[in-house]
Amino acid sequence: MTLELAVACALFAGVIAYAVLGGADFGSGFWDLTAGGTRRGAPLRTLIDSSIGPVWEANHVWLVYILVTWWTGFPESFAAAMTTLFVPLVLALLGIVLRGASFAFRKYAETLGQARLFGAVFATSSVLAPFFLGTVAGAIASGRVPAAGHGDPWGSWINPTSLLTGAIAVGTCAFVSGTFLTHDAARAGKSELAARLRARTLVVGVVVGAAVFVALAPIDHDAPTLAAGLTGRALPLVAASALGGAATLVLLARRRFGPARGTAVLAVAAVVAGWGLGQYPWLLVDEVTVAEAAGARATLQGLLVAVGIAAVVVGPALAYLFYLTQSEQWNERDQGKAEHAAGELTGS
Amino acid sequence: MSPADLATQLSDVATSTLASAEPAGLLPARQQMALSLGWHIILACFGVAFPAIIFVMHLRGIRRDDPVALGLAKRWAKVSAVLFAIGVVSGTVLSFEMGLLWPGLMGTFGDVLGLPFAFEGLAFFLEAIFLGIYLYGWGRMPPKVHLFMVAPMAVTGVIGTYCVLAVNAWMNNPTGFNVVDGEVVDIRPWAVLFNEHTALQFAHMWVAAYMVVGFSIAGVYAVGMLRGRRDRHHRLGFTVPFVFATVAALAQPFVGHVLGDGLDERQPAKLAAFELAETTDDGASPLRIGGVLIDGEVKGALEIPYLGSLISMGSLSEPVPGLDRIRDEDEPPVNLTHWAFQTMIGIGLLLMLGVVMYWFFRWRRTDLLRNRWFLRFAAVCGPLAVVALQAGWIATEVGRQPWIVYGVMRTTEAAGEHSAGLWWILGASTVVYGTMTVGAIVVLRSMARRWREGETDLPSPYGPDRLANL
Ligand code: HDD
Numbered sequence: 001m002t003l004e005l006a007v008a009c010a011l012f013a014g015v016i017a018y019a020v021l022g023g024a025d026f027g028s029g030f031w032d033l034t035a036g037g038t039r040r041g042a043p044l045r046t047l048i049d050s051s052i053g054p055v056w057e058a059n060h061v062w063l064v065y066i067l068v069t070w071w072t073g074f075p076e077s078f079a080a081a082m083t084t085l086f087v088p089l090v091l092a093l094l095g096i097v098l099r100g101a102s103f104a105f106r107k108y109a110e111t112l113g114q115a116r117l118f119g120a121v122f123a124t125s126s127v128l129a130p131f132f133l134g135t136v137a138g139a140i141a142s143g144r145v146p147a148a149g150h151g152d153p154w155g156s157w158i159n160p161t162s163l164l165t166g167a168i169a170v171g172t173c174a175f176v177s178g179t180f181l182t183h184d185a186a187r188a189g190k191s192e193l194a195a196r197l198r199a200r201t202l203v204v205g206v207v208v209g210a211a212v213f214v215a216l217a218p219i220d221h222d223a224p225t226l227a228a229g230l231t232g233r234a235l236p237l238v239a240a241s242a243l244g245g246a247a248t249l250v251l252l253a254r255r256r257f258g259p260a261r262g263t264a265v266l267a268v269a270a271v272v273a274g275w276g277l278g279q280y281p282w283l284l285v286d287e288v289t290v291a292e293a294a295g296a297r298a299t300l301q302g303l304l305v306a307v308g309i310a311a312v313v314v315g316p317a318l319a320y321l322f323y324l325t326q327s328e329q330w331n332e333r334d335q336g337k338a339e340h341a342a343g344e345l346t347g348s
Numbered sequence: 349m350s351p352a353d354l355a356t357q358l359s360d361v362a363t364s365t366l367a368s369a370e371p372a373g374l375l376p377a378r379q380q381m382a383l384s385l386g387w388h389i390i391l392a393c394f395g396v397a398f399p400a401i402i403f404v405m406h407l408r409g410i411r412r413d414d415p416v417a418l419g420l421a422k423r424w425a426k427v428s429a430v431l432f433a434i435g436v437v438s439g440t441v442l443s444f445e446m447g448l449l450w451p452g453l454m455g456t457f458g459d460v461l462g463l464p465f466a467f468e469g470l471a472f473f474l475e476a477i478f479l480g481i482y483l484y485g486w487g488r489m490p491p492k493v494h495l496f497m498v499a500p501m502a503v504t505g506v507i508g509t510y511c512v513l514a515v516n517a518w519m520n521n522p523t524g525f526n527v528v529d530g531e532v533v534d535i536r537p538w539a540v541l542f543n544e545h546t547a548l549q550f551a552h553m554w555v556a557a558y559m560v561v562g563f564s565i566a567g568v569y570a571v572g573m574l575r576g577r578r579d580r581h582h583r584l585g586f587t588v589p590f591v592f593a594t595v596a597a598l599a600q601p602f603v604g605h606v607l608g609d610g611l612d613e614r615q616p617a618k619l620a621a622f623e624l625a626e627t628t629d630d631g632a633s634p635l636r637i638g639g640v641l642i643d644g645e646v647k648g649a650l651e652i653p654y655l656g657s658l659i660s661m662g663s664l665s666e667p668v669p670g671l672d673r674i675r676d677e678d679e680p681p682v683n684l685t686h687w688a689f690q691t692m693i694g695i696g697l698l699l700m701l702g703v704v705m706y707w708f709f710r711w712r713r714t715d716l717l718r719n720r721w722f723l724r725f726a727a728v729c730g731p732l733a734v735v736a737l738q739a740g741w742i743a744t745e746v747g748r749q750p751w752i753v754y755g756v757m758r759t760t761e762a763a764g765e766h767s768a769g770l771w772w773i774l775g776a777s778t779v780v781y782g783t784m785t786v787g788a789i790v791v792l793r794s795m796a797r798r799w800r801e802g803e804t805d806l807p808s809p810y811g812p813d814r815l816a817n818l
């Protein structure tokens with residue numbers, strides 16, 4: 001493997017992690033938005049608070065990792081994408097900012113009115129951000145980012161591939177998140193909530209699956225290079241993704257929520273990896289290859305050192321966080337018991 | 349003095365001196381960068397310094413079995429949850445803006461300056477992970493283990509600050525590459541990460557963060573005492589952060605002085621602007637306090653003979669090299685740089701005197717916390733430190749102009765081909781940042797009020813406990 005390919009793989013690993021983990025956090029915004037009125041939606045919103053609260057900031061750092069690795073490893077292509085896709089990037093950024101801030105504000109809001117306002121902002125922006133990030137991916141994958149930058153500011157992301165990718169991004173986020181939340185609700189012993197989430201996640205899953213299938217035709221026409229890759233080299237990954245999605249639906253239907261999370265992650269990770277493999281060797285499709293885009297060798301080596309250290313240092317810490325959020329200790333079935341334990345342990 | 353106000357001032361200076369060569373999108377891009385950096389840096393300070401202060405309070409609570417200390421640590425953790433969240437999103441804005449606003453810089457030098465950012469990202473990961481564990485770990489983990497979950501954040505704060513400052517130090521003092529026929533070659537990214545100027549800039553910024561946070565938190569309790577709340581909770585809440593602020597405030601003028609050492613060789617134009625040196629004096633330069641440069645003449649400055657040369661050059665005879673030795677097109681906006689620099693130093697000295705006074709009186713067994721004037725002063729120390737912080741950055745950044753990479757790339761070359769349409773984005777950003785500021789203030793104040801009323805857990809309004817009472 002060449003040096004620049006190794007860095008590109010590290011970069012893409014970040015994209016996959018962000019799509020799965022960050023996607024699940026964004027997806028909770030969809031469920032928040034559709035949870036219903038204050039009283040009816042309260043259990044679900046409370047569940048979302050406790051599910052994504054401890055992890056969203058860590059999951060968010062994947063985005064920072066992607067940006068930094070991109071501009072350091074492939075600086076000119078980064079500048080090209082930034083100048084061309086200014087509009088959707090600014091809109092995605094707006095969504096990211098509003099989502100994070102209003103999520104934190106809502107948690108400590110005093111009145112119901114404030115909580116409603118922050119909640120509405122949180123939920124809406126959580127849906128918008130993945131949409132615009134999806135259009136960015138679509139623009140790159142359909143060859144609309146010229147190597148020299150300053151491409152069409154509107155047409156680059158308002159086109160069939162971009163819009164479909166954006167919509168699919170929103171859908172997959174909701175699907176993964178729904179699977180996770182269903183499991184969390186069931187584990188917390190909230191069977192009514194789990195039942196409601198299960199039914200809705202099944203609907204979302206079927207709709208998203210169908211949408212992906214329907215989208216193939218326009219993408220084939222609009223983004224031939226990508227389509228050729230997806231149906232060629234990347235076909236096994238695309239098939240794995242389809243299987244993962246179908247398996248998730250079956251598992252959800254049979255109330256096997258734990259394993260359903262695994263297959264849902266597989267479905268998303270495989271399709272994103274498929275996109276990467278499908279457009280290889282291009283970094284900006286039809287414009288710049290990974291090899292051409294690479295920055296200085298010494299820097300690429302340095303980046304790999306940083307990635308290696310991250311794997312050793314950040315990996316275990318991240319695993320510990322996820323372990324804790326899934327542990328018995330952190331998931332008392334009875335809320336009152338948790339509060340009681342809190343008093344005991346801290347002596348307050 | 350908000351960054352936005354300063355930016356407006358800046359725009360007058362900038363348009364008058366550089367108008368001819370500037371693309372329409374440069375000025376809004378600069379203001380945008382100043383707004384978002386100026387906002388982020390305040391919250392970043394909390395990310396850097398707050399964890400260590402919480403750690404000490406929490407440790408005290410556990411060690412001495414002190415419920416007041418434990419209660420404070422618990423509240424501060426909740427406050428930091430809000431501040432960190434908006435700190436994180438504002439930092440993300442910056443990483444987008446590096447590319448959106450300065451494609452010329454990132455396209456050309458992305459692989460030169462990128463490595464520090466990669467290590468910074470590593471620090472952010474750890475910070476966010478341990479933040480999640482610490483905040484949600486209250487009552488869910490054995491207390492001793494839980495306490496040590498906040499400690500890594502104090503360490504990642506050091507790494508993160510060092511790395512960002514490495515980039516800024518490199519922009520001021522570029523190394524680690526060569527330019528041959530207009531091409532950037534021979535790139536040595538590790539030389540950028542460990543460039544010699546970073547250590548000092550880092551030290552200065554890190555200490556500044558402890559000043560900002562220590563004084564701000566202590567100030568909150570000073571206000572409480574002014575309003576007659578004089579329990580142990582308030583005294584402890586004041587004292588612990590104030591001790592951090594004290595150490596930082598005593599160190600800062602020395603660190604700052606050493607940081608400025610050698611500026612006459614690194615960036616003579618910046619030094620001339622700091623010192624308001626229009627011409628190179630014959631013999632020792634005076635220290636010029638205040639004053640403005642109008643049409644090439646210094647007006648209204650208070651001059652103290654010899655002191656300028658003594659401080660800047662470490663000599664009683666060598667003059668400060670003046671702007672007469674700098675080509676016109678390489679001069680920064682002088683007045684803004686000068687005033688920003690002196691504001692920072694004035695505040696730094698004032699705060700140092702303030703803490704010396706407090707501990708002196710305490711040593712003489714006089715408790716200044718009973719003195720309303722001292723409490724008023726303590727209440728404004730936090731905002732003053734923030735002003736000093738912003739002023740320091742303005743001095744550094746504006747003083748570097750017209751270069752984005754000193755001596756190598758002009759800011760005009762770094763900007764994108766944006767049109768004046770960028771002003772709309774700036775307007776929208778101002779609204780978003782303004783709203784976020786208001787939101788944070790509303791939420792934090794309401795948290796404080798509920799705590800005073802005796803609530804401890806602050807359940808969410810749609811949580812099971814609260815909804816039942818609707
Ligand atoms: C609480 C904040 C604070 C305080 C009280 C001070 N500073 Fe400062 N100063 C900063 C916060 C800051 C800063 C914002 O952190 C800067 C901007 C860039 C940097 O590394 O630090 C800075 C830059 C900066 C520079 C510019 C370095 C360069 O551009 O190469 C000098 C020479 C000083 N400082 C010197 C001082 C002195 C002599 C001070 C005290 C009397 C002082 N500072 C107090």
Ligand code: HEM
Pocket residue numbers: 351358378379381382385386389450512513515516737738741742745746749751752759
């Ligand atoms: C390490 C951190 C920093 C980096 C890498 C950085 C980088 C930049 C860049 C790229 C620009 C635009 C180009 C230019 O005008 O030179 C800029 C301008 C500016 N920055 Fe910084 N900056 C940093 C820290 C800060 C902070 C914390 C502040 C806080 C107040 C600040 C204040 C400003 C201001 C006021 C400008 C506008 C200067 C002008 O109009 O030319 N900077 N900085």
Ligand code: HEM
Pocket residue numbers: 057060061064388389391392393394395396431432433435436437438439440441442443446472473475476505508509512513553557
């Ligand atoms: C150009 C300059 C800068 C860029 C591009 C930048 C970028 C970022 C990003 C992307 C984040 C969010 C990380 C996350 O998702 O957790 C962040 C947060 C943070 N930044 Fe900055 N930053 C800059 C300047 C600074 C400076 C000058 C400091 C140092 C004092 C600093 C210290 C921090 C800290 C401590 C955090 C963690 C936030 C918190 O927990 O409150 N940053 N920054």
